Amino acid sequence: MHDFSRRGFLKTSAAIAALGAMPSIATSCLRPTGTPHPAAKGGKLQMRFYHRENELAHTFTISGFSRDVTQIILVEISYEGVTGYGEAALPPYMAGQTVETATAFLNKVDLSRFDDPFMTDDILEYVDAIEPGMSCAKCGVDIALHDLIGKLCGLPLWRMWGYNPDKTPCTSFTIGMDSREMIIQKTLEAEPYKILKVKLGSTEENDKMIISTIREVSGKPIVIDANQGWKDKYYALDMIHWLAERGVKMIEQPMPKNVYDDMAWITEQSPLPTYGDESCQRLADVAKLHGVFDGINIKLIKCTGLREARKMIETARGLGMNVMIGCTTETSCATSAAAQIAPKVDFADIDGNLLISNDCFDGMKIVDGKITLNDRPGIGVIKL
Numbered sequence: 554m555h556d557f558s559r560r561g562f563l564k565t566s567a568a569i570a571a572l573g574a575m576p577s578i579a580t581s582c583l584r585p586t587g588t589p590h591p592a593a594k595g596g597k598l599q600m601r602f603y604h605r606e607n608e609l610a611h612t613f614t615i616s617g618f619s620r621d622v623t624q625i626i627l628v629e630i631s632y633e634g635v636t637g638y639g640e641a642a643l644p645p646y647m648a649g650q651t652v653e654t655a656t657a658f659l660n661k662v663d664l665s666r667f668d669d670p671f672m673t674d675d676i677l678e679y680v681d682a683i684e685p686g687m688s689c690a691k692c693g694v695d696i697a698l699h700d701l702i703g704k705l706c707g708l709p710l711w712r713m714w715g716y717n718p719d720k721t722p723c724t725s726f727t728i729g730m731d732s733r734e735m736i737i738q739k740t741l742e743a744e745p746y747k748i749l750k751v752k753l754g755s756t757e758e759n760d761k762m763i764i765s766t767i768r769e770v771s772g773k774p775i776v777i778d779a780n781q782g783w784k785d786k787y788y789a790l791d792m793i794h795w796l797a798e799r800g801v802k803m804i805e806q807p808m809p810k811n812v813y814d815d816m817a818w819i820t821e822q823s824p825l826p827t828y829g830d831e832s833c834q835r836l837a838d839v840a841k842l843h844g845v846f847d848g849i850n851i852k853l854i855k856c857t858g859l860r861e862a863r864k865m866i867e868t869a870r871g872l873g874m875n876v877m878i879g880c881t882t883e884t885s886c887a888t889s890a891a892a893q894i895a896p897k898v899d900f901a902d903i904d905g906n907l908l909i910s911n912d913c914f915d916g917m918k919i920v921d922g923k924i925t926l927n928d929r930p931g932i933g934v935i936k937l
């Protein structure tokens with residue numbers, strides 16, 4: 554059960570302030586500047602990390618890449634005997650971010666200089682400033698730190714942030730590019746899920762074959778990710794109209810990531826809402842995409858983690874834009890972290906853990922297609 558005693562309330566209020574959901578009013582009422590947080594007991598933060606491979610249930614092909622495993626680095630941050638877990642997935646499309654470069658980066662992170670885990674702004678600004686890029690490794694640290702402070706408070710992050718767990722959307726289930734036979738098999742395997750996410754962006758013949766094949770066996774709503782695969786705006790708009798007539802609900806990244814003018818033209822004409830994924834990496838990109846796309850696709854490995862993801866959601870909403878949250882082929886560690894902010898998004902594609910065969914965490918579950926948050930503290934995972 555949750556600790557709703559006065560001490561628990563004080564701990565929670567200060568923790569929420571430290572997380573940025575509430576300005577520092579609560580914190581300043583509790584303690585003079587510079588004194589440790591009540592739950593900070595004077596120890597030092599300790600971080601360790603190790604490499605692992607996520608094995609994929611099916612060879613996964615999107616426009617431009619095909620793979621059977623995803624390299625990951627698992628991060629653990631400990632404080633006074635409590636450990637938070639984080640994951641840095643390193644899919645091949647995150648250019649320059651490999652096991653070697655992420656390891657080199659994480660070796661530069663010295664968290665022993667911090668003695669208060671609730672100083673998340675200070676800690677994560679320090680990590681971000683070590684060097685540019687390296688968003689996946691930074692994400693691993695961010696998730697582990699958030700999991701740690703949730704555990705120290707005894708509360709799930711969604712509760713600390715005031716998010717309603719009933720408002721999580723259904724997740725889509727991803728179907729990569731494949732042969733007609735495999736498309737049928739994967740569509741049938743997707744039976745428990747309410748929305749299909751389909752990867753397009755090859756030839757017109759192949760893209761239409763995939764959609765027509767799915768429609769032979771399923772009438773479910775479809776969302777499309779073209780992964781920058783279409784190069785001509787007139788062709789892209791024609792395809793979007795063709796897709797809209799076949800029960801497609803939205804289109805993600807139809808054009809190359811830096812093609813802003815043509816993309817804005819498509820968004821203006823499109824019968825379906827458009828979402829930018831490759832075009833939208835971090836917080837600074839959100840305002841640039843206003844008027845270019847109807848919405849943004851946030852992924853924790855792109856934006857360095859939960860701290861920045863929450864700022865991106867608020868910024869997008871302020872601009873009147875839609876928000877979706879995506880993932881890569883990750884364990885339940887990273888998908889459970891992403892699920893904490895799922896109550897705040899329009900679409901969710903958090904099926905990464907379902908696409909791997911060696912998940913080493915138990916976490917959030919998909920129940921009747923819907924992202925279902927648990928009451929465990931932090932990101933809500935147990936290491937298996």
Ligand code: MG
Pocket residue numbers: 778780805806830831850879
């Ligand atoms: Mg995408």
